[in-house]
Amino acid sequence: MAVQLLLAGDAGFREALAEALGSGYALLEAGGVAEAADLMLAIRPDIVFVDLRGGSATGMAIVGRIRGAASMKLLPIVACADPTPAATVAALDAGAEHVIGFPPPAGELRARIRSLLRTRAATDRLEDATQVIFALANAVEAKDAYTEGHTERVGALAVEAARLAGLDDETQEALRQGGVLHDIGKIGIPNEIINKAGRLSDKERIVMNKHPLIGERICEPLKSLRHLLPIIRWHHERLDGTGYPDGLKGSQFPVPAQILQLSDIYDAITTDRPYHRARTRMSAIEFLHGEADKGWRDHELIKLVALAAENLNLGRIRDEDIPPPPAPFGQWRTE
Ligand SMILES: [Fe+2]
Numbered sequence: 001m002a003v004q005l006l007l008a009g010d011a012g013f014r015e016a017l018a019e020a021l022g023s024g025y026a027l028l029e030a031g032g033v034a035e036a037a038d039l040m041l042a043i044r045p046d047i048v049f050v051d052l053r054g055g056s057a058t059g060m061a062i063v064g065r066i067r068g069a070a071s072m073k074l075l076p077i078v079a080c081a082d083p084t085p086a087a088t089v090a091a092l093d094a095g096a097e098h099v100i101g102f103p104p105p106a107g108e109l110r111a112r113i114r115s116l117l118r119t120r121a122a123t124d125r126l127e128d129a130t131q132v133i134f135a136l137a138n139a140v141e142a143k144d145a146y147t148e149g150h151t152e153r154v155g156a157l158a159v160e161a162a163r164l165a166g167l168d169d170e171t172q173e174a175l176r177q178g179g180v181l182h183d184i185g186k187i188g189i190p191n192e193i194i195n196k197a198g199r200l201s202d203k204e205r206i207v208m209n210k211h212p213l214i215g216e217r218i219c220e221p222l223k224s225l226r227h228l229l230p231i232i233r234w235h236h237e238r239l240d241g242t243g244y245p246d247g248l249k250g251s252q253f254p255v256p257a258q259i260l261q262l263s264d265i266y267d268a269i270t271t272d273r274p275y276h277r278a279r280t281r282m283s284a285i286e287f288l289h290g291e292a293d294k295g296w297r298d299h300e301l302i303k304l305v306a307l308a309a310e311n312l313n314l315g316r317i318r319d320e321d322i323p324p325p326p327a328p329f330g331q332w333r334t335e
């Protein structure tokens, strides 16, 4: 289908643009705000060209309508404005992606259209991936009534710990998404096992321990999630090689996955669950250091997680704020 362009402005403006654009585009034309808004909603053009010369109130109103509507927020706008720095600034601040002179040179006009279409192709893909992320993560949280808010807290705690560790923005973003997605494989685990209020049998444990691999398999086809796969797959490894699914040892266990894991355990043991009574912040950090003494975790990273939990005010401080243990009293489960 031909690229659809909406030209919004008076007849002279539309004519000059149509001439510069030449053939190869499907052109829609609107003279006023209402007409432009109707066309945008009904036909969803790929790009809108607006006449902002002389600070046109009509043009400004059209830009305002586009930027104000959730369904049109991502619709790219190219504005024709007077060739002064002030007019350019006003057009960009109003919400235009590109500002060009008038009449626009044909070559430049076509190049700007190509540029906007490239950007849009990329954001379309991102939007799809984000929708999948949230839909699946919500489905997992819905399976487990006791872990409400878990994934969001784990992500936030991991990002803060990573920031304190001096890790780059990209890794922090991976951890934020990893927080949301790390347990997505639980979607393949029966509810009786996820919500069991006691010790898991050996058989049940084997099933439960499959969730990192199931999660990895779910996310694998999405290109935009590929950098998260190590975090999802390895969030239950241990530094001494006794974790699952791969039994990674020492430096084989990547630091981002370690941070996600510590944040995950911290949140699991500081929140109320059917199989244990929650710990205070201090007790949770002691618990993690105890696991580091066994060779499973890293003391230095635990200190960062403790600081991050303090910065974000996650976990309760006073023992008396924590409800009594549920019955039957089970094992500490940290998946
Ligand atoms: Fe978790």
Ligand SMILES: [Fe+2]
Residues within 6 Å of the ligand: 182, 183, 211, 235, 236, 334, 335
């Ligand atoms: Fe897990």
